[in-house]
Amino acid sequence: MATQNHNLSDYDINKVPDGTGMKMGIVVAEWNENITAALLEGAKNTLMKHGVYPEDITVKTVPGSFELIYGAAQMVKTKVDAVIAIGCVIRGETPHDRYICQGVTQGLAHLNATQDTPVIYGLITTLDMEQAKDRAGGKLGNKGDECAVTALKMVDFMRKKD
Numbered sequence: 772m773a774t775q776n777h778n779l780s781d782y783d784i785n786k787v788p789d790g791t792g793m794k795m796g797i798v799v800a801e802w803n804e805n806i807t808a809a810l811l812e813g814a815k816n817t818l819m820k821h822g823v824y825p826e827d828i829t830v831k832t833v834p835g836s837f838e839l840i841y842g843a844a845q846m847v848k849t850k851v852d853a854v855i856a857i858g859c860v861i862r863g864e865t866p867h868d869r870y871i872c873q874g875v876t877q878g879l880a881h882l883n884a885t886q887d888t889p890v891i892y893g894l895i896t897t898l899d900m901e902q903a904k905d906r907a908g909g910k911l912g913n914k915g916d917e918c919a920v921t922a923l924k925m926v927d928f929m930r931k932k933d
């Protein structure tokens with residue numbers, strides 16, 4: 772498992788770019804809201820810890836993870852330096868969850884390949900609620916923290932690429 776033995780909130784603070792003046796967009800799904808709210812909180816707190824002004828963080832909600840594609844596609848057209856897409860898909864009794872995950876993954880990947888604004892993948896896909904809690908502020912840290920650090924690094928990457 773990708774996060775086995777890896778705490779999602781562990782990072783080298785010295786390698787994180789300063790976010791002062793960066794404008795960040797966050798699109799968050801309402802499905803499994805107990806989880807996505809914790810991921811959102813983690814992302815916002817980490818962005819602010821690294822200098823992003825609260826007023827420079829725009830948060831928009833969408834009904835479910837599948838709508839993250841549309842939400843992120845709209846957000847990249849606005850004045851933000853990066854977009855973080857946050858959702859949580861939990862394995863169900865039918866293959867529905869896999870179709871949603873595939874769709875979201877391909878949709879966000881397409882945005883990254885075709886648009887100038889980086890989109891950060893904050894979708895957690897788990898077998899059950901317990902695993903989701905572990906990754907949303909539980910024993911494996913908070914995926915939202917990791918997304919925030921990634922967003923800061925990608926904006927820095929974009930600014931230095933020329």
Ligand code: RBF
Binds near residue numbers: 803837862
């Ligand atoms: N959205 C999520 O964000 N997480 C889920 O675990 C999730 N499970 C779903 C299971 C089923 C059977 C259906 C029909 C939808 C589910 N959705 C879930 C909602 C989905 O992302 C989307 O909002 C709806 O399909 C409407 O486009």
